[in-house]
Amino acid sequence: MVTLKQLAKELNVSISTVSKALNNSDEIGEETVKRVKELANLYNYRPNKMALSLKQNKTKTIGVIIPNILSRFLAKVLFGIEREANKHGYNIITCISNESLDKEKESLQLLGSGSVDGFILSVAQESQVNNEIDHFKRTISNGLPIVMFDRVAHDVMCDKVIVDDFDATYNATKSLIREKRKNIGFISNINDISVGKLRERGYNKAILEEGKQEPIVLKIKKKDDPQKKIKSFFKKNKGIDAIVGADSSSGIIALNMAVDLGLNVPKDISVIAFASKSDSNHTFPKLTTIRQHAKSIGTNAAELLIHRIENAAANERMKTKIVKTSLVKNKSTL
Numbered sequence: 001m002v003t004l005k006q007l008a009k010e011l012n013v014s015i016s017t018v019s020k021a022l023n024n025s026d027e028i029g030e031e032t033v034k035r036v037k038e039l040a041n042l043y044n045y046r047p048n049k050m051a052l053s054l055k056q057n058k059t060k061t062i063g064v065i066i067p068n069i070l071s072r073f074l075a076k077v078l079f080g081i082e083r084e085a086n087k088h089g090y091n092i093i094t095c096i097s098n099e100s101l102d103k104e105k106e107s108l109q110l111l112g113s114g115s116v117d118g119f120i121l122s123v124a125q126e127s128q129v130n131n132e133i134d135h136f137k138r139t140i141s142n143g144l145p146i147v148m149f150d151r152v153a154h155d156v157m158c159d160k161v162i163v164d165d166f167d168a169t170y171n172a173t174k175s176l177i178r179e180k181r182k183n184i185g186f187i188s189n190i191n192d193i194s195v196g197k198l199r200e201r202g203y204n205k206a207i208l209e210e211g212k213q214e215p216i217v218l219k220i221k222k223k224d225d226p227q228k229k230i231k232s233f234f235k236k237n238k239g240i241d242a243i244v245g246a247d248s249s250s251g252i253i254a255l256n257m258a259v260d261l262g263l264n265v266p267k268d269i270s271v272i273a274f275a276s277k278s279d280s281n282h283t284f285p286k287l288t289t290i291r292q293h294a295k296s297i298g299t300n301a302a303e304l305l306i307h308r309i310e311n312a313a314a315n316e317r318m319k320t321k322i323v324k325t326s327l328v329k330n331k332s333t334l
Contacts, residue, residue, distance in 0.1 A: 064119070070307060073248075118309050122151045146305075154292065185216040241270070244273070266285070280330055290326070
């Protein structure tokens with residue numbers, strides 16, 4: 001493999017000049033930059049990343065820990081993270097916690113032993129339920145910055161990227177009230193985690209402000225059969241004329257169940273849920289969705305972490321970026 005030294009010798013310039021030219025330094029003239037890059041391309045030159053990381057004390061690698069690989073939302077966040085990381089010359093290593101506190105701790109410990117410069121993560125369900133945060137604090141105290149997204153631990157001092165879960169659900173519920181819906185239900189399959197609680201609070205606020213009905217809430221537990229629970233929910237609340245789903249699964253099952261029970265959607269009942277465009281494309285009628293803009297969440301998380309890594313000495317205040325959701329109307333609402 002050709003080296004910087006060999007390129008410099010053939011071009012009759014210093015090693016420093018070659019290095020600066022390859023990194024588009026303003027100190028090097030355009031003609032020299034062009035000559036250096038043409039020769040580097042001819043020899044298929046690639047920088048030695050291991051040598052660079054030793055010299056700079058950086059791995060140029062980000063550790064990403066997500067709770068669930070099957071989630072379409074998390075897959076899109078991951079896409080946004082990787083795309084932004086690549087722009088800045090960073091690679092990513094992804095671990096899956098499978099909602100386990102122990103697995104989350106293991107991933108932090110494994111990657112934190114010299115493999116990465118920092119972490120982007122969404123907190124595992126077990127960590128949130130048990131309010132376990134010491135492993136995050138320990139990682140940060142060891143000099144590795146963390147950016148949390150979606151599910152975050154508010155007592156951990158780190159950068160965060162979240163969506164407006166409370167406001168999004170509040171506004172979605174208000175839109176159903178404007179449709180003259182009188183009995184609006186809320187169904188959640190994520191009631192144990194922070195975003196699920198925020199979404200329920202947003203729904204409750206909108207209902208209690210209106211003052212014409214009491215909240216009608218179904219919380220589906222991990223051990224439950226969602227189909228049976230939602231069917232029973234409809235039979236118990238026969239006058240229900242709208243549903244807000246805290247997650248895509250709840251919304252899609254509720255819409256399908258309403259159709260199976262002979263209800264006309266949206267004439268008899270409206271359905272809104274946190275879901276993606278592709279989720280909506282697989283329902284009939286097409287589901288009205290609250291979009292979280294997952295790729296934007298990933299992009300923002302990567303930007304925050306890379307800035308924190310590359311400005312470690314700046315001691316800047318921690319930031320929380322809020323990505324606004326969008327209510328996308330489709331055929332499941334009036």
